[in-house]
Amino acid sequence: MTGGLYSPLRLRSGAVxxxxxAKAAMEENMAGEGxxxxxxxxxxxxxxxxxxxxxxxxxNVMVHAEALTGPAGVxxxxxxxxxxxxxxxxxxxxxxxxxxMQINHPGRQVQADMPGxxxxxxxxxxxxxxxxxxxxxxxxxTPEQIRATVExxxxxxxxxxxxxxxxxxxxxxHGYLLSQFLSPLVNQRTDAWGGSLENRxxxxxxxxxxxxxxxxxxxxxxVKLNSADFQRGGFDVDDARRVIAMLxxxxxxxxxxxxxxxESPAMTGRSADERTRARExxxxxxxxxxxxxSPLPLMLTGGVTRRATAEAxxxxxxxxxxxxxxxxxxxxxxxxxxxxxxADRQMRPVTWSNKALASAASMAQVRHQLRRIARGRSTRxxxxxxxxxxxxxxGQRRALRxxxxxxxxxxxxxxxxxx
Numbered sequence: 001m002t003g004g005l006y007s008p009l010r011l012r013s014g015a016v017x018x019x020x021x022a023k024a025a026m027e028e029n030m031a032g033e034g035x036x037x038x039x040x041x042x043x044x045x046x047x048x049x050x051x052x053x054x055x056x057x058x059x060n061v062m063v064h065a066e067a068l069t070g071p072a073g074v075x076x077x078x079x080x081x082x083x084x085x086x087x088x089x090x091x092x093x094x095x096x097x098x099x100x101m102q103i104n105h106p107g108r109q110v111q112a113d114m115p116g117x118x119x120x121x122x123x124x125x126x127x128x129x130x131x132x133x134x135x136x137x138x139x140x141x142t143p144e145q146i147r148a149t150v151e152x153x154x155x156x157x158x159x160x161x162x163x164x165x166x167x168x169x170x171x172x173x174h175g176y177l178l179s180q181f182l183s184p185l186v187n188q189r190t191d192a193w194g195g196s197l198e199n200r201x202x203x204x205x206x207x208x209x210x211x212x213x214x215x216x217x218x219x220x221x222x223v224k225l226n227s228a229d230f231q232r233g234g235f236d237v238d239d240a241r242r243v244i245a246m247l248x249x250x251x252x253x254x255x256x257x258x259x260x261x262x263e264s265p266a267m268t269g270r271s272a273d274e275r276t277r278a279r280e281x282x283x284x285x286x287x288x289x290x291x292x293x294s295p296l297p298l299m300l301t302g303g304v305t306r307r308a309t310a311e312a313x314x315x316x317x318x319x320x321x322x323x324x325x326x327x328x329x330x331x332x333x334x335x336x337x338x339x340x341x342x343a344d345r346q347m348r349p350v351t352w353s354n355k356a357l358a359s360a361a362s363m364a365q366v367r368h369q370l371r372r373i374a375r376g377r378s379t380r381x382x383x384x385x386x387x388x389x390x391x392x393x394x395g396q397r398r399a400l401r402x403x404x405x406x407x408x409x410x411x412x413x414x415x416x417x418x419x
Contacts, residue, residue, distance in 0.1 A: 107177030167220025
């Protein structure tokens, strides 16, 4: 059993988390001009840091300017100025929290109206029935594009360290690029990156090696991994167990467990799998299976809202408890728990029958709260899901115009390898 919620955790790199409570990554979609963090993200993370959370993991920061999950995504590549990221890191650490940057590539999970590239391990598109048309059709990556993308992850990690972040988390979950390579449903390659799990894990392992080599030994390197994809024939808990073992010799500090993808959004509690239907700690049963054999400390994210649940997660042997939505509603929840109080409000549940739309609305609700916090306002968890989704769609259209203009303008980036 690990220590209590408010005990520190020393990782193998020597990095120390002041307590066992983490703000898991939530995709803020708050990039300012030039796809950079601005005052809104600075304000938001300063608020979280003051609220008692030990580790703040940013929403995903994109390693490839031409491949974003959405038009308001933050990009940190070789050409991005560092000062906005330095200010972001400084604010996140102002209250004593450690801060890690989550680094990501969307692969095939790119909206159809986005400029740039839509890549995947194979030319297998996102399958959401009639909503599939909302996503671009992917092309299978060439070996040169794979190697260039591995290098992009390393460049972003090195620059995150230069900006003052304490670590990075490589996103290999939720159906994004590295998760796509791990999936036997999406990855239909017959070369060195396809077939066996060892081959399907090759890109993730190469990314972790490259990142670890690009940063200092004391800089934390974590991986976010699906405990399962919750799709028949997909990446499952036995695969996760084997990948965690593969990550251990590479200097990985921690593995965060989540689950699902756009096609089976278990990360929002909307999978059809019985193991995620509990209202809290969606993936705890799977985590208990993985804790038994994991050579690395594990972090569990998904549906935790109460201190008793967080303590039950730690009692299972998990080292860090991750929260997302709960901290979007109550940014000082860890400080409240320490004082013997709980959250006094919960997010309005989305009960729509279409799981994909319900997941999108749930995330829009969360981002609506984040924007309110960033403006110094109180949260409104009772916001109607349809209203939050509509507001977000309007904002996304504006962001798309800005992103198109930015992407078409000259940048001082090196030649884009692998195009």
